[in-house]
Amino acid sequence: xxxxxxxxxxxxxxxxxxxxxxxxxxxxxxxxxxxxxxxxxxxxxxxxxxxxxxxxxxxxxxxxxxxxxxxxxxxxxxxxxxxxxxxxxxxxxxxxxxxxxxxxxxxxxxxxxxxxxxxxxxxxxxxxxxxxxxxxxxxxxxxxxxxxxxxxxxxxxxxxxxxxxxxx
Amino acid sequence: xxxxxxxxxxxxxxxxxxxxxxxxxxxxxxxxxxxxxxxxxxxxxxxxxxxxxxxxxxxxxxxxxxxxxxxxxxxxxxxxxxxxxxxxxxxxxxxxxxxx
Numbered sequence: 001x002x003x004x005x006x007x008x009x010x011x012x013x014x015x016x017x018x019x020x021x022x023x024x025x026x027x028x029x030x031x032x033x034x035x036x037x038x039x040x041x042x043x044x045x046x047x048x049x050x051x052x053x054x055x056x057x058x059x060x061x062x063x064x065x066x067x068x069x070x071x072x073x074x075x076x077x078x079x080x081x082x083x084x085x086x087x088x089x090x091x092x093x094x095x096x097x098x099x100x101x102x103x104x105x106x107x108x109x110x111x112x113x114x115x116x117x118x119x120x121x122x123x124x125x126x127x128x129x130x131x132x133x134x135x136x137x138x139x140x141x142x143x144x145x146x147x148x149x150x151x152x153x154x155x156x157x158x159x160x161x162x163x164x165x166x167x168x
Numbered sequence: 169x170x171x172x173x174x175x176x177x178x179x180x181x182x183x184x185x186x187x188x189x190x191x192x193x194x195x196x197x198x199x200x201x202x203x204x205x206x207x208x209x210x211x212x213x214x215x216x217x218x219x220x221x222x223x224x225x226x227x228x229x230x231x232x233x234x235x236x237x238x239x240x241x242x243x244x245x246x247x248x249x250x251x252x253x254x255x256x257x258x259x260x261x262x263x264x265x266x267x268x
Contacts, residue, residue, distance in 0.1 A: 159243045
């Protein structure tokens with residue numbers, strides 16, 4: 001893909017991504033936040049495809065936009081709570097300071113990244129980011145963390161049941 | 169090829185939006201969603217540098233981050249349900265038993 005085409009595709013996904021991420025933060029109702037987050041995950045999957053991370057892009061749609069967000073929506077529907085504030089939302093001093101800190105973090109990273117100069121992308125083979133290539137890395141170099149992940153998921157399942165169940 | 173800087177800058181913006189949400193929103197569920205946003209920003213950085221260096225290790229790490237995010241969402245939402253059941257609120261400022 002040529003430089004300009006990649007730049008355009010990047011912008012096509014990046015601008016709505018930032019917009020929907022802002023939507024998560026500013027939306028008043030949690031449902032609107034959740035739907036914005038689903039949109040953000042889809043746009044992020046598009047960015048991943050531009051980065052040739054095909055497997056991770058698929059997992060992003062299946063696991064994040066599918067499984068995790070369905071769990072979120074399920075809990076929102078289940079709990080049926082009121083919106084946090086119905087009137088004008090007032091920001092406390094700590095919250096304003098926190099937002100300023102977040103902007104500071106972003107500014108620092110952006111400045112540091114721009115100071116690095118252009119980091120050119122290396123030429124990669126045709127199979128970069130495919131299931132075969134990532135699977136080979138996952139099952140050779142990262143086999144121990146991979147197995148630890150299965151244990152982590154088991155602990156999470158048991159923990160979720162124990163915490164949410166009224167009586168064991 | 170576009171330089172990796174743009175992807176890292178996008179990830180920084182995404183991370184800052186998530187961080188701002190975590191510190192400014194008071195609904196525990198929205199705070200969780202903002203944490204997911206921050207995890208995704210970290211993933212984007214991993215994938216950008218995996219592409220830049222041509223090393224697939226970043227993809228493996230992104231996979232693990234996703235697994236951790238799924239586990240975190242499962243346990244976190246269970247805690248949200250338990251807190252809502254006992255205290256009837258999700259406002260993070262009102263869940264302050266340890267503070268008083």
